Structure formats: structure tokens, C-alpha cells
Amino acid sequence: MGIADSFKEKAEQAxxxxxxxxxxxxxxxxxxxxxxxxxxxxxxxxxxxQAAASDYIDRVDRDDSNR
Known part of the structure; x- marks a missing residue:
């Protein structure tokens, strides 16, 4: 697992x-x-x-609400 994957995993958990x-x-x-x-x-x-992080948070949050 690369550093970017690790960061994404931690971000999703948060x-x-x-x-x-x-x-x-x-x-x-x-x-x-x-x-x-x-x-x-x-x-x-x-x-x-900040804009990229905000967009990513929106995508993850939206995907979580669809589960």
C-alpha cells in the first residue's frame, strides 16, 4: 500500500x-x-x-450514504 492509499484510508475513516x-x-x-x-x-x-480535499470528502460522504 502506497502513502496515497494510506492517506485515503485514514481520511475515509475520519x-x-x-x-x-x-x-x-x-x-x-x-x-x-x-x-x-x-x-x-x-x-x-x-x-x-482545500478544494480537492473538499471534493474528495463530498465523494466519500456521498458514497457512504448510498450504502
């Missing part, structure tokens, strides 16, 4: 445990913290990562 909305709040807070720590230097990259 989403199952706390729910998609709270997971997305965590992604937002983490991104804001990174922006603060870097003075916004990488804001575009952080925003792109």
Missing part, C-alpha cells in the same frame, strides 16, 4: 467517524493556518488543495 461537514471544516482551518504561517505566500496552492 469522515466516517466525524462526518463530512466537520471534516471539511478541519480542511478549511488547516488551510487557513498554513496561510497564516506562510504569510499567504502559497495561498493559491493551499486553496487548490
Amino acid at each position: 469522515i466516517d467517524k466525524i462526518g463530512g461537514d466537520r471534516a471539511k471544516e478541519g480542511v478549511e482551518k488547516a488551510g487557513d493556518k498554513i496561510d497564516d504561517m506562510t504569510g499567504g505566500k502559497y495561498a493559491g496552492h493551499v486553496d487548490k488543495g
Whole structure:
């Protein structure tokens, strides 16, 4: 299992445990913290990562509700 697979597995477990909305709040807070720590230097990259993570959470959360 690669690192990406391991990350996805851990993310799915977290989403199952706390729910998609709270997971997305965590992604937002983490991104804001990174922006603060870097003075916004990488804001575009952080925003792109936040959007990708949010989309992934939506997909996983939607798939879980269909089970």
C-alpha cells in the first residue's frame, strides 16, 4: 500500500467517524493556518488543495450514504 492509499484510508475513516461537514471544516482551518504561517505566500496552492480535499470528502460522504 502506497502513502496515497494510506492517506485515503485514514481520511475515509475520519469522515466516517466525524462526518463530512466537520471534516471539511478541519480542511478549511488547516488551510487557513498554513496561510497564516506562510504569510499567504502559497495561498493559491493551499486553496487548490482545500478544494480537492473538499471534493474528495463530498465523494466519500456521498458514497457512504448510498450504502
